[in-house]
Amino acid sequence: MVLAQKGFKKWAWYLSIILLMSACAEDEPADDEAIINSNVGIITFKNGASYNFGGVLNSKSSETSIFVKNSGPNKVIQLAGKYITAPFNYKGGSYPGTNGSCGAELAAGATCSLHLVYTPTDLNNHTSSLKINYFNGVDNKAAETTLLGKGALPATLESSVSPFDFTETVLLETTSTTLTITNSGEVSAESIAPGNLTLPFSFTGGTYPGTGGDCGETLTSGSNCVISLSFSPKTVDTFSDNLILSYNNGLVASNLDIPISGTSLPPLAPEVTGLLNQSDPSKSATWSWGCTGTCEYRYVINTEAIFTFTTENYGASNTATTDSVTGTYYIHVQARDTNYLTESLVATVIGVLDNTAPLLTGPVNISSDATETSSSTASWNAATEETAFDHYELAIGTTSKGTDVFNWTNITDTLTHKVLNLLLQSTSSYYTSIKAIDKAGNISTILSSSAWSPPGPSNAIINLSTSSIGITNIDLSWSAPNDNGTAITDYTIEFKLSSGSTWGVFNDGVSAATTASITGLTGSTSYDFRVIAYNGSSSGASNVITVITIIDDPFFDPAGYKAMNLGGAVTSQVVALDDATTFELFRSGALVETYTLNSHETHKFSSQQNDLLSADKPFFVAGKKGTSRFEDRLANITWNTPDWAGKTFLFTANIYGPHEVTIHAFEDANVEIKQGATVVDSIILTPGVTHTFLIAADGAFEVSSTGFIISYVISTNSGNRNYNPRPLLPASHDIIGFPSQSAFLSSVNSSNSFTATHSNDMIESSTLISGTDYEVLAQGSPTKFQCEAVRVIASSNIVAFSQDDGDGFSATPFIPVNLMKTRYAINVSASYVAFTSVEPADVLITYADGSQSTLTLTRSGSDSKAPYFGRVTLQGEGTIYSSTTPFAAWYESNVDRSSATNDETVLFGAN
Numbered sequence: 032m033v034l035a036q037k038g039f040k041k042w043a044w045y046l047s048i049i050l051l052m053s054a055c056a057e058d059e060p061a062d063d064e065a066i067i068n069s070n071v072g073i074i075t076f077k078n079g080a081s082y083n084f085g086g087v088l089n090s091k092s093s094e095t096s097i098f099v100k101n102s103g104p105n106k107v108i109q110l111a112g113k114y115i116t117a118p119f120n121y122k123g124g125s126y127p128g129t130n131g132s133c134g135a136e137l138a139a140g141a142t143c144s145l146h147l148v149y150t151p152t153d154l155n156n157h158t159s160s161l162k163i164n165y166f167n168g169v170d171n172k173a174a175e176t177t178l179l180g181k182g183a184l185p186a187t188l189e190s191s192v193s194p195f196d197f198t199e200t201v202l203l204e205t206t207s208t209t210l211t212i213t214n215s216g217e218v219s220a221e222s223i224a225p226g227n228l229t230l231p232f233s234f235t236g237g238t239y240p241g242t243g244g245d246c247g248e249t250l251t252s253g254s255n256c257v258i259s260l261s262f263s264p265k266t267v268d269t270f271s272d273n274l275i276l277s278y279n280n281g282l283v284a285s286n287l288d289i290p291i292s293g294t295s296l297p298p299l300a301p302e303v304t305g306l307l308n309q310s311d312p313s314k315s316a317t318w319s320w321g322c323t324g325t326c327e328y329r330y331v332i333n334t335e336a337i338f339t340f341t342t343e344n345y346g347a348s349n350t351a352t353t354d355s356v357t358g359t360y361y362i363h364v365q366a367r368d369t370n371y372l373t374e375s376l377v378a379t380v381i382g383v384l385d386n387t388a389p390l391l392t393g394p395v396n397i398s399s400d401a402t403e404t405s406s407s408t409a410s411w412n413a414a415t416e417e418t419a420f421d422h423y424e425l426a427i428g429t430t431s432k433g434t435d436v437f438n439w440t441n442i443t444d445t446l447t448h449k450v451l452n453l454l455l456q457s458t459s460s461y462y463t464s465i466k467a468i469d470k471a472g473n474i475s476t477i478l479s480s481s482a483w484s485p486p487g488p489s490n491a492i493i494n495l496s497t498s499s500i501g502i503t504n505i506d507l508s509w510s511a512p513n514d515n516g517t518a519i520t521d522y523t524i525e526f527k528l529s530s531g532s533t534w535g536v537f538n539d540g541v542s543a544a545t546t547a548s549i550t551g552l553t554g555s556t557s558y559d560f561r562v563i564a565y566n567g568s569s570s571g572a573s574n575v576i577t578v579i580t581i582i583d584d585p586f587f588d589p590a591g592y593k594a595m596n597l598g599g600a601v602t603s604q605v606v607a608l609d610d611a612t613t614f615e616l617f618r619s620g621a622l623v624e625t626y627t628l629n630s631h632e633t634h635k636f637s638s639q640q641n642d643l644l645s646a647d648k649p650f651f652v653a654g655k656k657g658t659s660r661f662e663d664r665l666a667n668i669t670w671n672t673p674d675w676a677g678k679t680f681l682f683t684a685n686i687y688g689p690h691e692v693t694i695h696a697f698e699d700a701n702v703e704i705k706q707g708a709t710v711v712d713s714i715i716l717t718p719g720v721t722h723t724f725l726i727a728a729d730g731a732f733e734v735s736s737t738g739f740i741i742s743y744v745i746s747t748n749s750g751n752r753n754y755n756p757r758p759l760l761p762a763s764h765d766i767i768g769f770p771s772q773s774a775f776l777s778s779v780n781s782s783n784s785f786t787a788t789h790s791n792d793m794i795e796s797s798t799l800i801s802g803t804d805y806e807v808l809a810q811g812s813p814t815k816f817q818c819e820a821v822r823v824i825a826s827s828n829i830v831a832f833s834q835d836d837g838d839g840f841s842a843t844p845f846i847p848v849n850l851m852k853t854r855y856a857i858n859v860s861a862s863y864v865a866f867t868s869v870e871p872a873d874v875l876i877t878y879a880d881g882s883q884s885t886l887t888l889t890r891s892g893s894d895s896k897a898p899y900f901g902r903v904t905l906q907g908e909g910t911i912y913s914s915t916t917p918f919a920a921w922y923e924s925n926v927d928r929s930s931a932t933n934d935e936t937v938l939f940g941a942n
Contacts, residue, residue, distance in 0.1 A: 071167040072107035072139060075100050076176040082161075084149040086183030086217045086252075088281045092150040094122055097161065097176070099133055100142040105168045108136045112145065113162040119178045122146040137165070151182035185280035186220035188250065188287040189213050197262040197293030202371065205263040207235050210274075210289065212246055213255040218281040220250045226275035228260075232291055235259035250278075264295030298371035301326050303364050303378035312418040312471040315354035316382030322366040322375065330364040338363040338377065357387045357417055385471035389414040395465055395480035402567035406437070406450040406463060407483045413446060414467035414475060420444065421470045427453070431462045431479040439466070457485045457568045486517035489564040492573030494765035494824050496849030498546070498917075499674060502554040502583050508546045508849045508917075509562055509573065510869055513895070517566040519543055529557035529577055555582040555698065555739065557678075574764050574826065579678050582739050584697045584718075587673045592646045592941065597695055597721070598668035598743040598756055599640040600654025604929035606633045606858040606909055608941065612648040631879040631909035633858055635929045641695065641721055644670065649941030651856050655931050656745075657753055666753035667841065667924055667934035671695075671741040674850055674939065680734040680742050680759040681830040683775040683804040684726065687746040687754040687840075692724040692734065700738030706730050707802025716740075731777030731804040734759065755832070755842035757937065760850065762828035767867055767898055767919055768845030769816045770809035771833035771935065777804045778829045785825035790867075790900050792892025793819070799829060807831070816921060816935060819891075820867035820900035822848070833935065841934035843921055851917035852940030859908045862925040862933075867900040872916035874901065879909035888918065917942075 076082075077098035087093045101107050110133060112126030123129035128146025137143055151157060159178045164171065191211035200206040214220050223246065225239045236242030241259030250256055264270065269292070276287040306320040320328070327345040331338055332353050338361070345367050353360060360382045366375040391414045401407040406427055414420060422444055427437035436455070442448045455461065460482035467475040490512035499506035511519060524537040524547055539547050552558060557579045564570040581587040586595065596603065605614065607628035616624040618639060628634055628650075638654050656666040676697070684690040694702055696716035703713040704724055711732065712724050718738075726732065734742055742759040746752075762779060776785065778799035787795045789810045799805055809818035816833075823831060823845070831845040848869055857864060866874055866888055874886045888899035905925075912920060920938040924930035 070104065071169050072101050072103035072105045072137070072165070073167065074107055074110070074137065074163055074165050074172065074174040075102050076174060077142070078176060081177035081179055084178070084180035086181045087149055087151050088185055088218060089151055089153065089182050091282070092148050093180070094146065094148045096130070097145040097147055098142055099137070099145060099163060099174070101137040101139055103167065104139050106136055106138045107165040107167050109164065109166040109171070110135050110137055111164045113164065115147070115161055115178070116159040118150045118152060118157055119159040119161070119180070120148055122148045147178070149178070149180045151180060154182040154184065156181045183217035185282045186214050186216035186218050186250070186252065186278065187280065188220055188223070188276060188278055188285070189215055190287065190289045194290035194292065197291070199294050199296050200262055200264055201296050202264055202267055202298050205261050206293070207259060207261045209243065210258045210260065211255050212250065212258060212276065212287070214250040214252055216280060217252050219252060221248070221279040221281070223248050223250060223276055223278040226273070226277065228274060229272045231262055231264045231270055231293070231295070232272045233261050233263070235261045260291065262293040264293065267295050267297050269294045298368065298373050300373045301366045301368045301375045303366050303375050306362070306364055306378050306380050308380045309382040312383045312385035312469065314384065314386050314471050314473070315352060316360065316384060317350065317352040318362050318380065318382070319350040320364055320378070321349060324368040325370060326366040327369055328364060328366050330362055332360055332362045334358060334360055336361055336379065338379065340365050340377065353382065353384065354386070355384055357385050359383050383418055385418040385469060385473060387417050388473040389416045389420060389467040389469050389475040391465065391467045391475040391478055393478045395463055395478050397463060397480045397483045400449070400567070401455065401483055401485045403455050403457065403485045403569060404451065404453055406453060406455070406461070408447060408449040409463040409465065409480060410447040411465050411478065416467070416469050419470040421468050424466050424468060425450070426464045427461055428464070429459060429461060432464045432477050433462060436461060455485045457487045460484055486567040487515050488568040488570040489514040489517070489519055489566050491571035492562050492564060494848060495560065495562050495573040495576050496763045496765050496847050497576060497578045498849035498851070500578060500581055500676070501589055502581050502587060503552045504548060504550045505552065505578050505580065506546065506548050506849070507560060507562070511545055512564055512570065514564075514566050519564045519566045521565040522547070523563040523565060523569070524549065524560065525563065525572070526558050526560045529559050552580050554580050556580050576764065579739070581673065581676055582698050586643070586697060587676070592649050594644050594652050594670035594672050594939070595695065595741060596638050596640055596642040596654065596668070597671045597693055597741055598656060598666070598745065598758065599693070600638050600656050600668035600670070602635065602929045603638040603652055603654025603670070604633050604635045604858045605644060605650050605652040606631070606856045607648065607650050608854055608856050608911055609648040612646050612650060614650070615645045617643040617645065631856075631911060633908050649854065651858055651938060651940070653858055653936060654929055655927070656756065657931070665931035665934070666745060666756035667931035667936045668756055669758055669936050669939065671743065671758050672939045675758055675760050676739050676741050677761040678736045678739060679762060679779065681731065681762050681777045681779060681828070682734070682744050682759055683731045683777045683832060684744065684746055684755070685729040685775065685804065687748040687752060688727055688729055689749065690726040690744060690746045692726060693721060693743045694724070694734070694736070694740050695721040696736070696738055696740050698738035700736045700740055702734065702736045702740065705733045705735065709802075731802055733779055733801070752840070754840045756934070757832060757842055757844050760830065760844045760847060762830050763847030763849060764825045764828050765822070765848040766829065766831055766845040767820065767822045767848055767851070767869065768831060769820055769833055769865055769867065769900075769921065770807055770818055771816055772809055772813045773834045774807045774821065774831045774845065775804045775834065776807060776823060776829055776831045778825065778827065780827045783825050783827045783829065785823055785829060786896070787821050787823045788892070788894055788896040788898070789821045790819040790890040790892055790898050792894045792897055794894065799825065815863060815923065816865035816902060820898040822869060822896055822898045824896065841931075841936070843935045843937045846919040846937065851919045853915065853917055853942050854911065854913045855920045855938045855940035856911045857906060857908060857922050857938070859924050859926050859928070859930045861906045861922040863902055863904045864906050864912065864920060864922040865900070865902045866912070866918050866920050867898045868916055868918035869898055870916050871899055872914045872918050874912050874914045874918065876903065877911045877913070879907055
């Protein structure tokens with residue numbers, strides 16, 4: 032405040048008076064009045080339009096100073112205070128109040144004070160007007176302000192919870208809480224102070240209002256604060272106390288009394304933790320444990336399921352081990368809390384000890400099923416075990432208890448076992464050993480079997496041959512070799528490109544069948560095949576055969592049946608083996624005839640060389656070459672079939688030359704005819720071209736071609752006769768037939784050893800030389816196929832044909848065993864039909880009228896390679912022959928209509 036120099040002394044007196052006033056007096060308010068009239072004095076109240084004393088307790092007084100200011104340029108006079116209505120008044124009862132400074136005048140810009148008091152006598156709101164009259168130098172005026180106040184209730188402190196119970200608290204632990212204190216009175220509570228608390232109750236942290244609390248000495252009307260209390264019992268008991276807050280409520284001293292209580296509990300007993308059963312047997316048992324507090328322990332290991340501790344001492348150890356003798360043991364553990372000395376219940380778990388090995392008693396039995404890749408099946412008695420058995424281990428060695436073949440291996444809890452994927456030798460002895468292991472790891476004594484070995488291998492197959500050749504597939508067949516006492520269970524078929532050196536295995540599964548169909552090959556490609564027999568051991572490899580797959584040509588389409596008139600029959604006759612067989616005859620690529628035949632039916636037709644007969648079902652066709660009435664000028668011509676195609680053929684021609692060798696090529700072919708190492712003639716053919724060689728010399732010959740061909744041979748006696756007509760069949764190392772009077776053998780390779788076995792066990796062995804032939808004489812009646820059949824097996828490919836039997840100037844080829852079929856039919860009536868097979872066979876004969884009979888093929892010999900044979904006479908055309916066993920067949924026509932009488936002729940058949 033800045034005072035003018037002129038009135039300084041007077042204002043100094045006023046200020047001294049103000050400083051002596053009641054503590055309730057207010058400071059002088061700021062000057063916020065504007066000058067209204069520049070020529071007169073103006074009295075204003077510094078507090079403005081009103082002044083509020085607030086709430087004041089009944090019968091109590093509140094004093095204040097009200098400041099008055101002259102805001103005008105001239106002094107005012109005749110100042111006088113008007114009356115004030117109760118409960119408001121001037122202090123002392125009259126204007127300007129006991130400590131008031133206002134008088135009758137007030138200089139321009141000066142301020143004076145009024146000393147007022149408010150003394151309510153009820154709880155109502157009160158209002159009064161305070162007026163000051165004055166003369167401003169011109170007129171009489173009055174300044175006015177409003178006084179306000181209210182009679183108020185005293186302060187009252189209340190607790191949010193009273194009484195308060197800490198409930199249950201564990202001994203030596205602390206529970207804390209907060210209480211909210213509220214002033215519900217209309218004046219402030221003053222001089223708030225707490226009374227002392229008795230332990231175990233305290234203010235949290237030790238002093239009022241407690242950690243987290245905010246109560247102080249004063250709490251205004253409608254406000255609240257927080258006190259934080261704690262309960263920390265040191266003994267087990269129930270406790271109570273009172274939290275007393277003293278305070279002045281504005282009238283008198285008052286207290287807030289809050290009853291508090293709490294109950295202490297003894298500490299919880301500890302619990303043993305982590306102690307686990309060890310029910311699986313072991314050689315020693317180790318346990319460890321802990322507890323839910325801070326503990327020390329005592330334990331006992333015994334064989335009792337229940338145990339009560341008495342005087343045993345506690346210690347720090349929380350682990351124990353025992354390796355006692357075999358048996359069931361219990362460990363009993365008790366824990367004690369080191370703070371409260373409370374004890375846990377006794378915890379008990381089990382442990383099973385096993386220090387006794389299983390007892391294994393013999394023998395170890397061995398079966399006879401060992402192979403070169405698997406052991407004999409071993410079996411044994413169950414082991415005796417005191418606690419818990421686990422598994423057996425097995426080993427195989429070349430000595431008793433040895434492991435050099437198969438090391439100890441867990442084979443689970445089984446009493447029989449066979450080990451696979453081994454490499455064993457039939458010439459070595461092996462021992463199977465067993466030991467038993469229990470769950471504790473104890474191992475029994477080792478038991479070993481007696482010595483065992485894989486069986487010796489069977490003999491090697493010697494007559495592997497092919498029964499059918501396709502574009503991408505071939506059929507192989509062979510005879511089961513001597514198994515040397517152990518049955519053959521499988522055959523491994525190996526193959527390779529003839530130009531290659533690496534053998535592969537054809538995956539045909541496991542089978543003891545002596546035939547196999549090989550698929551996935553490439554057309555017009557040469558392959559080598561061999562077969563290995565398996566009876567637990569592998570035999571040596573069979574003879575190797577070389578097979579050339581046929582080319583992709585309609586003649587070889589496996590979807591139908593075909594035959595070509597390569598021998599040049601001028602009239603032919605066909606027979607159907609099944610009903611509804613549709614035929615098509617092609618000549619120079621053009622269809623010239625079509626018809627349908629049922630089973631047994633025949634059809635005669637004119638034919639020309641290279642005619643192609645096609646059908647959807649199997650058939651047989653042959654015809655007559657020549658028209659003379661003289662037998663030696665006729666020839667019974669069997670048409671060539673796809674089975675008889677190839678690249679290498681052999682034939683023997685030793686009478687009535689020159690010899691016509693007719694070749695038909697299905698692809699580009701460089702064809703040579705050789706006698707031994709000498710090339711007799713050659714030609715290059717293109718697909719579809721037929722060529723006939725004239726060979727003047729007699730002897731054994733080879734026809735070799737770079738492409739697929741079929742071939743036919745006739746000896747012509749310079750064109751005046753037809754002797755020994757026959758299709759050339761592929762060479763094979765295993766062939767079968769009838770010598771008639773005699774059979775002539777020839778070979779591609781020199782030093783080709785062979786054995787010819789007749790049906791009567793007559794055996795003839797020798798060695799063939801390339802370019803020469805070898806004669807095998809007939810056994811039995813040497814005419815009209817009444818002799819014994821003969822089977823010839825050689826180390827490499829051979830062929831044979833039967834010499835004419837004196838009544839038809841004819842010959843016929845032996846058949847490779849692999850080309851034998853299960854069904855045949857004759858197209859014309861026959862004086863006889865002869866059959867042979869390598870296995871016992873019953874041939875069902877079905878005549879054209881539907882009647883049937885059965886012919887059983889027999890042999891008088893007992894050699895495993897001796898063939899079976901049979902013969903029937905006076906057979907009508909259309910007769911069909913069938914068997915479940917493959918066999919070979921020949922016939923001799925007895926009519927001169929579409930065949931040459933008395934010519935023995937090979938039949939082709941079907942499966």
